Amino acid sequence: MRLFVAAVLSFSLLSPAAAQDIRGLEVCTAEKQMERRTGCLQANVEFLQQALARLARETGAKLAIASRDHAAALAEIATLKSALAKLDSELAQMRAKAEPGSKK
Secondary structure (H helix, E strand, O other), rough: HHHHHHHHHHEEEEEHHHHHOOOOOEEEEEEEOOOHHHHHHHHHHHHHHHHHHHHHHHHHHHHHHHHHHHHHHHHHHHHHHHHHHHHHHHHHHHHHHHHHHHHH
């Protein structure tokens, strides 16, 4: 994760205009004093870490919902398979009863 943040920061340092595509990031190259520039970069890092954490939570929630939906679908498929098997056996019994009567 730190490698990703470092890559984003190095990219933002190389092309300051591209950093403006991410809402909330500041252009740190405008700062003349090193302390202010460092503070700006730290603020950007914190912002990106918060954004990543939020996206991770949202993705985890979506995965949990998808997992529950998948489990419900599997349960429904199992129920439908058992109902189909029951109907097949009833149909086979009806055919078996009908055959001896038709041969007479």
